[in-house]
Amino acid sequence: MQCVLFKLGNEFCGFDILNVQEIVRSQEHTKIPNVPEFIEGVINLRGKVIPVLNLAKKFRTIPVEENESTRLIVLNLDDTQNQQIAIKVAEVTEVLTIPEEKVDQAPEFKGKDNTILQGIAKLDDKLVMIINPAEIIAAEELPELT
Amino acid sequence: MNMNMNEYLNLFLEESREHLQNINEGLLKLEQNPQDEETLNEIFRSAHTLKGMAATMGYENIAELTHKMENLLSKLREFEVEFTSEIGDLFFKCVDSLDLMVEKIASGNNEDHDISDLVELLIYYEQQDSSQRNILEQDLEENIDFNEFEEKLITQGLNNNFNFYKITVEIAEDCVMKGVRAFMVFRSLEEIGEIIKSIPSTQEIEDEIFDNEFSVFILSKNSSQEVKELLGNITDVTVKEIISPSLGDIPETNQLEQLATKTDNNTKNKKDNLNHKLSQTVRVDIGKLDNLMNLVGELVINKTRLEQIYKTNDLSALNETVEQIDRITSELQNVVMNVRMVPIDQVFNRFPRMVRDLAKELGKDVNFILEGKETELDRTVIDEIGDPLVHLIRNSLDHGVETSTERQRKGKDPTATLKLIARQEGNSVVIVVEDDGKGISIEKVKNKALEKGLCTEAEIEQMDPEGILNLIFRAGFSTTEEISDLSGRGVGLDVVKTKINSLSGSVMVESQEGEGTRFTIKLPLTLAIIQALLVKVQQEVYAIPLANIDETTIIGESNIKNIQDQEVMMLRGKILPLLKLEKALELPLSSWDMEKEYFVVVVRKGNQQVGLVVNELIGQQEIVITSLGKLLSGISGIAGAAILGDGKVALILDIGTLF
Numbered sequence: 001m002q003c004v005l006f007k008l009g010n011e012f013c014g015f016d017i018l019n020v021q022e023i024v025r026s027q028e029h030t031k032i033p034n035v036p037e038f039i040e041g042v043i044n045l046r047g048k049v050i051p052v053l054n055l056a057k058k059f060r061t062i063p064v065e066e067n068e069s070t071r072l073i074v075l076n077l078d079d080t081q082n083q084q085i086a087i088k089v090a091e092v093t094e095v096l097t098i099p100e101e102k103v104d105q106a107p108e109f110k111g112k113d114n115t116i117l118q119g120i121a122k123l124d125d126k127l128v129m130i131i132n133p134a135e136i137i138a139a140e141e142l143p144e145l146t
Numbered sequence: 147m148n149m150n151m152n153e154y155l156n157l158f159l160e161e162s163r164e165h166l167q168n169i170n171e172g173l174l175k176l177e178q179n180p181q182d183e184e185t186l187n188e189i190f191r192s193a194h195t196l197k198g199m200a201a202t203m204g205y206e207n208i209a210e211l212t213h214k215m216e217n218l219l220s221k222l223r224e225f226e227v228e229f230t231s232e233i234g235d236l237f238f239k240c241v242d243s244l245d246l247m248v249e250k251i252a253s254g255n256n257e258d259h260d261i262s263d264l265v266e267l268l269i270y271y272e273q274q275d276s277s278q279r280n281i282l283e284q285d286l287e288e289n290i291d292f293n294e295f296e297e298k299l300i301t302q303g304l305n306n307n308f309n310f311y312k313i314t315v316e317i318a319e320d321c322v323m324k325g326v327r328a329f330m331v332f333r334s335l336e337e338i339g340e341i342i343k344s345i346p347s348t349q350e351i352e353d354e355i356f357d358n359e360f361s362v363f364i365l366s367k368n369s370s371q372e373v374k375e376l377l378g379n380i381t382d383v384t385v386k387e388i389i390s391p392s393l394g395d396i397p398e399t400n401q402l403e404q405l406a407t408k409t410d411n412n413t414k415n416k417k418d419n420l421n422h423k424l425s426q427t428v429r430v431d432i433g434k435l436d437n438l439m440n441l442v443g444e445l446v447i448n449k450t451r452l453e454q455i456y457k458t459n460d461l462s463a464l465n466e467t468v469e470q471i472d473r474i475t476s477e478l479q480n481v482v483m484n485v486r487m488v489p490i491d492q493v494f495n496r497f498p499r500m501v502r503d504l505a506k507e508l509g510k511d512v513n514f515i516l517e518g519k520e521t522e523l524d525r526t527v528i529d530e531i532g533d534p535l536v537h538l539i540r541n542s543l544d545h546g547v548e549t550s551t552e553r554q555r556k557g558k559d560p561t562a563t564l565k566l567i568a569r570q571e572g573n574s575v576v577i578v579v580e581d582d583g584k585g586i587s588i589e590k591v592k593n594k595a596l597e598k599g600l601c602t603e604a605e606i607e608q609m610d611p612e613g614i615l616n617l618i619f620r621a622g623f624s625t626t627e628e629i630s631d632l633s634g635r636g637v638g639l640d641v642v643k644t645k646i647n648s649l650s651g652s653v654m655v656e657s658q659e660g661e662g663t664r665f666t667i668k669l670p671l672t673l674a675i676i677q678a679l680l681v682k683v684q685q686e687v688y689a690i691p692l693a694n695i696d697e698t699t700i701i702g703e704s705n706i707k708n709i710q711d712q713e714v715m716m717l718r719g720k721i722l723p724l725l726k727l728e729k730a731l732e733l734p735l736s737s738w739d740m741e742k743e744y745f746v747v748v749v750r751k752g753n754q755q756v757g758l759v760v761n762e763l764i765g766q767q768e769i770v771i772t773s774l775g776k777l778l779s780g781i782s783g784i785a786g787a788a789i790l791g792d793g794k795v796a797l798i799l800d801i802g803t804l805f
Contacts, residue, residue, distance in 0.1 A: 030795040031686060032774075033731035034781055042774060042787060044795045047443035049772045049787040083775060137777050 001103070003096050003121070004073065005128060006089040009061030012128045013089075014096070014121065019075050019133045021084065023092055026070040040088060045074065052086045053136065064090045075133045085137065098123070103130065155251075158203050160429065162248045165192040166241055167495060173237050174498045180229035190219045194355060196244070208247050211261045214268040215240050221272055233271055238499075240264050296342050303365035308339070311370060312389050316359040318382040325354040330380050331362070338376065339366025359386060432525055435486055442475070442482050443770065443789065449475050450792055487522040490568050490575075493532045494519050497539060497566060504543045511550045511561045512543065518568035523575050527669055530649055531577070534642040538579040538665050539566065541639070546583030546663050556660070558582070571668075574651075580664040586657040588614050598623060615655055619643040647802070650693070678769045678788070680796065681747060682762035683727045684736070687796040689769055689788050694801040696748045696755065698763060715746070715757060722748065724757045730783060730804050749801050756805060771798060 003014035004023070029041035029052050038057035042049050052072060056064045064070060069091040077083040098121045106117035106129075118132040172189035176182060193212045200208035215237065221227040247259045300310055313335070317327050328351045335341055342363040346356050366373065370388040377385045449471055456464040494516055505512040523531070542564055550560040559582075567578040588611055595601055595617045606614065617623060621640040646653045651669035670676065670693065678689035679698070705715050706724065713724040724746065729735060746757040769788035774781070785800035 028794070030787070030797060031733075032778065032781065032797065033733065033783060035778065039778070042778070042795050042797075044789045044793055047440050047772075047789060049774055049789070049795055051775060051777050083777070085775075085777060 001098055001100065003098050003128070003130065005093045005096055006071070006073065007091045007093060008055055008059065008089060011061065012093070012126050013055075014098075014128045014130045015073060015075065015087075015133060016118070016130065017095065019077075021074045021076050024072050024074060024086075026066060026072055026088065043072070043086060045084075045086070048084065050074065050084050050086050052088055054088045055131075055136070056088075056090070058136070064088055077134055077137070085133070087136075096123075098128070154203065158199055159248060159252050161199060162196055162208075162244075165196045166245050166248065168192040169196075169237075169241050170499050171495065173234060173241070174502060176229060177231070177234050177502075183223070186219065186223050190216065190223060190355070191353060193219060194353065198354075205247070205251065207259055207261050208244060211240055211244060211264060211268075214265050214272070218268050218272045227271060236264070236267050236271065240268070299340070299342055300363075300365065303340070308365040308367055309370070310390055311364050311366065311373065312361055312387075313364060313373065313377070314359060314361045314386040314388075315377065316384045316386045318384075319358055321382040324356070324358075325352055327380065327382050328352070328354075328356075328360065331377060331383060334376050334380065335362060335364050335366075335373075338368050338373065339364045430485075432486075435482070435525075439482050439486070442479050445475050446479060454792070486525050488525050488528050489519065490521045490523055490528065490531075490577075491519040493528055493535065494566065494568070496532075497535070500536070501539065501543065501564060504540065508543060509549060510543065510547050512547060513561050513563050515563060515565045516567075517565065521568040521570055521575055523669065527575075527649055530645065531667075531669070534645045534653075534667070535566070535577070535579065537639070537642050539564070542579060542581040542583065542663065546581040546585070548584055575669045577667040577669070578664060579667075580662065582662040585659040585661055585663050586615060586618065586655070587659050591615060591617055594623065595620070612656075615657060618655065619653070650691075676769060676771060677766060678798065679747065679766055680764035680790075681727070681745070681758075681760040682764055683731065683760050684733055686733075687764065687790065687794070688727070688731075688760075689767075689796050689798045690747060690749065690758070690801070691785070691798065692766065694749045694751070696750050699746050699748065699757075700743050701746055702743050717748070717757070722746075722755060722757045724759055725805055726759045727799075730758075751801050751805075769796075769798070 002017040004017055004020050005012055005014045007013075024045070027043055029043045031041045032039060032051075038054050040052040040054050042051050044050075054064060056062065071089055071092045072086040073089060073092065074084055074086045077085060102123070103119040103121045106120055116132055116135040118130045121128040121130055169189050169192045172185045172192070175185045176189070179185075193216045197209050197212035197216060200206075200212065218227065218233070222229055222233075227233070243259060243261060243264060250259065304310055315328075315331055317324050321327055332341065332344075332348070332351075342365060344351060344360060344362045346360060350356060351360055364373075368376075370390075374385045374388060377383055449468075452464075452471065453468055455461070456468050498514055498516065501512060501514040505514075547562040547564065548556070548558075553562065554560050563582050565578065565580040567576075567580070569576055591614055592606055595606065595614075596603060600617060600620050600623065619639050619642070623640065643653055646667055646669070649669055651667060654666045654668075655663065656666070657663040677692040679692060679695055680687055680689055682688075699717065701715050707714050707716075709721075713726075714721050715724055716722070726735070744759050745761070745763050746759055747763075748755060748757050767790075769790075771786045772789060774784065774787050778784075783800055783804040785798045787795050788798055790796050
């Protein structure tokens with residue numbers, strides 16, 4: 001599978017490239033009241049209003065510092081292009097082809113289903129968490145919003 | 147089914163629905179006025195087209211049923227069978243079946259629909275007067291009616307040594323395009339002489355409403371042999387006979403006038419038909435329009451960027467171009483917005499039939515009046531408004547309108563009137579459902595509300611009649627004692643109210659006991675564009691819909707009073723509660739500054755007024771509402787987002803849920 005790799009804190013994460021619509025530079029966003037903290041706000045992407053999510057806040061790792069390398073990865077959550085979200089990441093490192101056999105099932109933690117992790121890819125120098133975009137918003141913090 | 151067929155299928159479905167609607171409307175008109183030939187012709191044409199389309203697509207049941215309908219219709223047209231209410235009902239049933247069949251096809255259900263009963267009935271009515279019919283047909287053969295003008299032409303022609311022929315032409319049974327062949331015959335004949343008249347009429351021949359033969363009366367200098375040869379050259383056409391009729395069988399004048407009006411009607415029909423077609427040929431998928439709209443939106447944003455570049459870099463050479471682009475984009479935007487507007491006709495046209503059926507079922511006599519069908523509304527509103535209207539109309543028929551005997555006893559006109567009116571008022575559209583029935587009894591509403599525990603006695607004491615009347619919109623309210631299967635199904639007017647509120651509209655009721663009830667629905671012209679006031683709170687810009695705003699004002703700290711931990715101000719002698727917008731939006735709170743003046747936007751939610759305190763008023767602007775998407779839908783206080791001229795996103799406040 002082809003993967004867009006990005007840095008989240010000190011870890012490497014990836015999205016299946018088929019879910020990624022585009023990668024844009026970070027831009028000023030409009031804050032939204034009464035939503036969980038990891039929803040940073042909304043941006044205007046060529047006339048479409050798209051929510052920006054901060055995965056670092058959701059995963060409670062080192063916060064993303066706004067700088068030159070900050071990027072927004074725009075994901076398509078379904079085929080219709082009706083539901084898009086942007087993920088704010090510290091840096092997009094590379095696009096990589098990972099052979100299927102190198103991707104393992106995500107381990108279970110304390111019996112909890114770890115559906116947000118689609119799998120873990122073992123590369124020569126690092127481990128990459130492959131994230132299932134559909135699960136980012138389906139997670140428990142958002143019951144009242146979905 | 148291959149691609150091509152699929153493409154045609156959609157076309158077929160759309161057009162069939164249209165034709166069925168036409169037939170439905172026509173039948174309703176015909177019921178009012180059975181003599182209306184024009185309407186009869188219209189129904190006939192629709193049925194005929196439907197038959198043709200269905201046959202081409204291979205839907206034999208539809209084709210057969212329409213064919214039989216057509217037969218009976220043509221008998222009606224020739225006054226051989228009289229239009230009775232039984233026949234009307236039968237036709238309505240046929241239309242319902244056709245409708246069902248078409249919808250089945252639409253849903254991909256290929257199951258057969260049984261039409262044998264209907265077909266049998268149609269044949270029965272059709273043959274009712276068949277003996278008489280034969281005589282009439284012969285009559286027709288013998289007596290050809292010419293009007294005064296035609297007669298004059300013939301006499302003149304004969305005097306000028308023209309030959310007068312009656313040419314009977316037969317077109318081969320298996321000919322696919324009879325209309326075209328007939329047209330070719332006409333063309334050829336026009337070259338050699340003057341066509342006086344044809345049987346059936348030219349219009350009908352063009353529409354292929356004839357069997358395999360037709361007759362043409364023509365004045366020509368050529369001999370009959372030449373004419374025969376000329377027509378013989380056309381494929382699929384044979385000349386059956388050419389005779390020279392004498393003027394003797396030209397009938398008396400009293401019939402002539404009838405004929406004249408008939409032809410008048412025919413031409414008028416032709417015109418109507420043409421207009422009809424024109425307004426219907428442009429069909430666009432709403433999705434495509436949305437796309438177009440999005441593209442225009444992007445264009446606008448890029449335009450503003452271009453303007454920015456031109457300003458910051460002082461490129462005066464760009465000036466003219468930027469201005470041009472500005473003009474074109476705003477025009478384009480307007481056009482796209484307008485394209486989304488649809489006449490409310492689409493919703494209204496199903497009601498006459500519904501009212502007729504319901505009234506019949508309830509044994510009530512109702513005159514249904516539709517006004518303002520051409521009023522335009524945004525497509526999204528049109529799609530949603532149907533159900534609430536159905537509800538209100540059913541309510542009026544079921545609970546409002548009395549039976550004729552009851553009305554007579556009360557000294558009212560035995561026929562009740564139900565009006566459905568739409569009109570534009572400023573930036574909104576008003577839809578009125580009005581009946582002259584028994585009205586709503588305030589006492590009954592009071593008792594019901596108490597009984598259901600919707601409010602206490604003390605509360606009711608305080609209410610004015612209008613307030614009490616509006617209790618009927620509360621959830622769990624329904625005044626009729628017995629439950630009918632029409633409107634008393636437990637879902638009350640609260641559903642109507644919720645729906646209309648969700649469209650940013652309002653609904654109001656007025657009633658005079660014994661005289662009638664009027665429901666007034668007010669809707670914004672479009673949901674996509676609204677007028678809004680842009681305000682700044684701390685660093686963020688928010689848009690407040692102008693419809694919610696009563697006024698704006700400025701206050702200093704000294705005018706702010708504190709009552710029970712609630713900041714209030716005096717506005718022209720009235721106490722106005724104040725709410726810091728940043729508090730409502732859970733932004734970090736700033737403290738009141740003694741020296742500063744504050745802007746207050748007075749907004750209204752129902753009867754409640756609140757002053758929203760903001761840092762800055764930016765100005766009024768037309769904004770395009772964009773959805774925040776599935777993820778962020780349903781946040782209280784936020785109705786959506788708007789993209790401003792500089793490309794930034796501003797949130798639109800929803801006053802209804804903000805506090």
